[in-house]
Amino acid sequence: MAYSSFSQFIAALDKAGELKRIAFPVATELEMTEIADREMKSPGGGKALLFEKPTVNGVESPFPVAINTMGSEKRMALALGLGKIDELVQQMTLILKAKPPTNLTQAWNLVKQGMDLLHARPKHVKSGPCKEVIHLMDGPHTADGANGTDPTLKIPEALLPILKCWPQDGGRFITFPCVHTKDPDTGERNMGMYRMQVYDEQTTGMHWQIHKVGARHGKRYYERGERMPVAVTIGGDPSYIFAATAPLPDGLDEILFAGFLRKKSVDLVKCETIDLEVPADVDMVLEGYVQPGELRAEGPFGDHTGFYTPVEDYPVFHITAITHRKNAVYPCTIVGIPPMEDFYMGDASVRVFLPVFKMNFPEIVDLALPAEGVFHNLVFVSIRKQYPWQAYKIMHGLWGMGQMMFSKYIVVVDEDCDVHNTSEVLFRLCANTDPQRDSTFVKSPCDALDHAPSVACIGSHMGFDATRKIPGEGHTRPWPEMLKMDAAIKARVDSLLGRV
Ligand SMILES: Cc1cc2nc3c(=O)[nH]c(=O)nc-3n(C[C@H](O)[C@H](O)[C@H](O)COP(=O)(O)O)c2cc1C
């Protein structure tokens, strides 16, 4: 099901008993983080929060702040209009396995899939709710941090309720921005989520890391010496937010993916001041440009890693227009020491793309990125092993697939191990490995946020083969059998205990 606005999603959360409204004033500076962090760390990810009276430098903003809206399995599924994420996994599997139909049921299923894919194509519309209020920002930039308060983004009637998340953050950061850019050579669209630090009323940072598609587009504009149009959307259907974070291959359009997810074409509308299109039903649009070669210090920022990322130079985003709904909501998140809201987003991504991994590597049974590894640091993968050193083939295969290149530690286990149970994986790792024989190091690009490598963005990764060893893998003794109770005894004890 598609949501026609972020507010409609909030109403759905409310109806499902998944929303807490906070009616008293709360400061966007640190206070919201403390409340949201406690909520995110409560069992199962707590509830979504709607701050109805956010204050910015002590002044109330008219835009409510929504946070932790996708921070549980149930809410992540609700965001995509599903009861369970597994429903989407089934759709992905079907599409990847689509074969010519041999009977009527199959033909009908294929037609239904075709309908779903048809919705992936966006439509072009003349206007939309995101244009209800239009501000053209043609005045000079004035840094309003001069009076000792944090700089903030302003529109004539209000301050935008952008959070300063952690005490040593370099300022306020937009944490759920969907950043729309175009490849200047091919015209291909991209929508990625890259945080934005507010510098003053009209400029922000643009934190696309070196490996991301926004950065690649930027590089081409710089090489061509052209100003780069950039549009940032906030809110709308939550599937946009999910699509912007999903690790799609470069060239696969996130707007198409969002259309597929919500089973409804995305309506695209032209920007006012730049040659880009954005979804017409979003809550806010920041239009602007990045000037080739212009860089500015960005950070520090309390990051996904649980540490502050240091100050580094990043491109600057100049805002030329802000348009918004009259009753816009400002969705955002905070990141920090796991588990946080983004774990549930990442987990959904992994599950949705598992059929793609399996298509490439049919021996893969399951895959998990445990919260402790903050996305890239730790990957558990179970396989159905057929031949010697197959675990290494899987490690190298994963290291070669898109953003899986950042996986710092990969642990491969047998198919009978539940990769979602960290304790079970550690048991296999400890029991089944001879450290020297069963590990490997590789050189690889590293996640830009990882502070451990000696040099930013490059370093080593390690793989462990924690599968049981078969002939040909250098283990020359018989492999022992793992303890297991007889099924008949288990059944008997179940019935005995059932009587108690
Ligand atoms: C809450 C959140 C914040 C993120 N912030 C950034 C960021 O500041 N910079 C960045 O490069 N990636 C960031 N990411 C990860 C990207 O959104 C993700 O890698 C995405 O797949 C990139 O899309 P692209 O391949 O189209 O560039 C963030 C992800 C989440 C969930």
Ligand SMILES: [Mn+2]
């Ligand atoms: Mn992309």
